[in-house]
Amino acid sequence: MADEADKGPSKNALKKAAKEAEKAAKKAAKAATAQQQQAAEPEIPVEQLAEYFGELALAGPLNVPAPTTTLEKLPASGEVILRAAVYNARKQSAKLVFLNLRQGLSSIQAVLFANTPETKAMVKWAANIPVASIVLVHGEVKASPEKIASATIDDRELHITNIHVVSRAVERLPIQVEDAERPIPADDAPVQETKEGERPILSLPARLNNRVIDLKAxxxxxxxxxxxxxxxxxxxxxxxxxxxxxxxxxxxxxxxxxxxxxxxxxxxxxxxxxxxxxxxxxxxxxxxxxxxxxxxxxxxxxxxxxxxxxxxxxxxxxxxxxxxxxxxxxxxxxxxxxxxxxxxxxxxxxxxxxxxxxxxxxxxxxxxxxxxxxxxxxxxxxxxxxxxxxxxxxxxxxxxxxxxxxxxxxxxxxxxxxxxxxxxxxxxxxxxxxxxxxxxxxxxxxxxxxxxxxxxxxxxxxxxxxxxxxxxxxxxxxxxxxxxxxxxxxxxxxxxxxxxxxxxxxxxxxxxxxxxxxxxxxxxxxxxxxxxx
Known part of the structure; x- marks a missing residue:
């Protein structure tokens, strides 16, 4: 038994260790490169960022035009300005985020893609807008390459050029709007337990206790x-x-x-x-x-x-x-x-x-x-x-x-x-x-x-x-x-x-x-x- 211990690591173990070391080195080199690129990027003035994104003043004149369209009257293509509510923010990467925007019974998928230092900062900021916040959006309507299941407007999407928060919702809502959009059971319906991974069934009393959120559905x-x-x-x-x-x-x-x-x-x-x-x-x-x-x-x-x-x-x-x-x-x-x-x-x-x-x-x-x-x-x-x-x-x-x-x-x-x-x-x-x-x-x-x-x-x-x-x-x-x-x-x-x-x-x-x-x-x-x- 002692002779086997003196032989040292096996060939497979050495190969595995070498691969892990190589992987770690590549990761460190990638991080260093990203850090160098970030350091090389010029610091963007706050005034310039405010043009792309930020919080609007509570009162007084705004530095952005008023909304000029609604989702009900959305054109097939072209530039638009609209006010809407955010109902989902899905960050795909440091350069891409999807927002679900709503007005009344209509919703549209909005796309925010970073190709400049300014828009990269905007992507990071927009990905953290809380659900139910009201935003003012400038963008261009474009045909979608495929049907969008998550929005009522399924053949077009809005490519955002800038976005500003009119009213920021709290980070954690008492109930979720998406839960209020599912049917409630009838009074005489049998009680159904939710399975693991399913969203909870929101009772009518819970909805009525939080009626303002419920009415957003x-x-x-x-x-x-x-x-x-x-x-x-x-x-x-x-x-x-x-x-x-x-x-x-x-x-x-x-x-x-x-x-x-x-x-x-x-x-x-x-x-x-x-x-x-x-x-x-x-x-x-x-x-x-x-x-x-x-x-x-x-x-x-x-x-x-x-x-x-x-x-x-x-x-x-x-x-x-x-x-x-x-x-x-x-x-x-x-x-x-x-x-x-x-x-x-x-x-x-x-x-x-x-x-x-x-x-x-x-x-x-x-x-x-x-x-x-x-x-x-x-x-x-x-x-x-x-x-x-x-x-x-x-x-x-x-x-x-x-x-x-x-x-x-x-x-x-x-x-x-x-x-x-x-x-x-x-x-x-x-x-x-x-x-x-x-x-x-x-x-x-x-x-x-x-x-x-x-x-x-x-x-x-x-x-x-x-x-x-x-x-x-x-x-x-x-x-x-x-x-x-x-x-x-x-x-x-x-x-x-x-x-x-x-x-x-x-x-x-x-x-x-x-x-x-x-x-x-x-x-x-x-x-x-x-x-x-």
Whole structure:
């Protein structure tokens, strides 16, 4: 054994050691050369570097021109200046960095290549711009040699000539925007554990707690464009039909809907309430001689409902109108309004609609032809549900699962996700609802449904003061007249037959896109558990 030890290292070991020494020498020589080159490079004046990159002043005139284009209007080629947000910085080498820049629903790959001492410094600086920072970029649009999967603009890229930070985000965000761009699971979906190497599933509460970052996600941008589109289409259509926009009080002396689902506030030396709807004021305006009115405004409901489709504050789209012959004229007006909105979403907002419906694997919303919206009478709906196995009485109010079941039955029978349920039992409607003159157990009232869920509730209203007082007294519990005197008296001065409806804006957004939770359709949701941010 001693003789073998005296022989020294083997030939293979000597060869290996020689290779490692040669490799180390080459590495040292390369580092020395780089160091010499760096030392040989002239020191660049700060003023010259500021032309290429840096932080812009918080206020005052800038040394760079204002943006002249947007990604939506990006030319096929040529020089551009734009302001955008950085959503990824990928450094390939000391001479090359890729940035993902975004505006609204659009994104583009930006390339920064160093071929001078100035641009080499710019590459190093740009690679460290934090995600979500806002930058002002000068560059040249060029055709991409291949399709770019990471950007919505996949056939062009932006070659940056200089870049300046308008607003620098913190280095570490509480949540990541890319995590907010994945679908959230439905409330009843099984909990899925993330595998090693996968990004975490971001819960809805985590997103809402960091809502400003969450709203930076492209799907959320699309949701709120859809929301804006619905309001615009609502106002456009009703205005074209002779309706006048109004704004009614939100601080009121008595609960507008009756009952206890109302927020009480201190109003100087007395109590007041947040309006549960503009209903009473809409009717008072009709009594004032306004034939057709609409309103877009906040609605407050003190319901301790923690479901995926309830909020304590939402936006109501309300309308009220006179009619001569029959309250079904109001239903027809509302049907045409909703079909106008749906068709507008399918055209003007097709891109946003397809993005969200595809993200959540939702079938496109099935529409009936104009004039062919199914109108089911309440007894007919009860019969359909009983035949399908549901147990309920003639005058029972439908539960949410029963509404969804009815929606599936209507879809199968009529091939539409949109329908009307007419002639609700009087016992489940508010005091101002006109009973059916042929059968007072039913009423001249209706709900509209999308994908089997209610989005609109409406009716013919009582326009006679004595009858209104009688109905208020007959309610269980009775609705007090105190605080509602002005409302009741309005009908003593002459009032036409009228009816209308109240639509939940967030519900239209949610059911149109197939979102799993209504909180996604409002900027800063309010529910029994959430009052901030």
């Amino acid at each position: 492209i799907p959320n941008k699309a949701i709120f464009r859809i929301r804006h589109g619905i309001v615009s289409l609502f106002q456009e259509h009703l205005t074209s039909k002779g309706f006048v926009g109004i704004q009614t009080p939100k601080l009121i002396p008595t609960a507008s809907e009756g009952g206890s689902n109302v927020f009480e506030v201190t109003y100087f030396d007395r109590k007041a309430y947040l309006a549960q709807s503009p209903q009473l004021y809409k009717q008072m305006v009709i009594a004032s001689g306004f034939e057709r009115v609409f309103e877009v405004g906040p609605v407050f409901r003190a319901e301790n409902s923690n479901t995926s489709r309830h909020l304590t504050e939402f936006t109501g789209l309300d309308m009220e109108m006179e009619f001569d012959e029959d309250y079904h004229d109001v239903i027809t007006t509302l049907e045409n309004l909703m079909l106008f909105i749906f068709k507008g979403l399918n055209t003007t907002y097709k891109r946003e609609t397809e993005l969200l419906q595809g993200m959540y694997g939702v079938e496109p919303f099935k529409l009936p032809e104009e004039g062919q919206v199914p109108r089911l009478k309440y007894p007919e709906a009860i019969a359909m549900l009983r035949e399908a196995g549901e147990e309920l009485g003639d005058y029972d109010d439908l539960t949410t699962p029963q509404e969804k079941h009815l929606g599936r039955l209507v879809l199968a029978k009529y091939n539409t996700d949109f329908y009307v349920l007419d002639k609700f039992p009087t016992s489940v409607r508010p005091f101002y609802t006109m009973p059916d003159p042929e059968n007072p157990k039913y009423s001249n009232s209706y709900d509209f449904f999308m994908r089997g869920q209610e989005i609109l509730s409406g009716a013919q209203r009582i326009h006679d003061a004595p009858f209104l007082r009688k109905r208020m007294a007959a309610m269980d519990p009775p609705v007090p007249e105190k605080g509602a005197e002005a409302y009741i008296e309005a009908f003593e001065y002459g009032c036409s037959r009228h009816g209308g409806g109240g639509i939940g804006l967030e519900r239209i957004v949610t059911f149109w896109l197939g979102l799993p939770n209504i909180r996604m359709a409002t900027l800063f949701p309010r529910d029994p558990q959430r009052i901030a941010p």
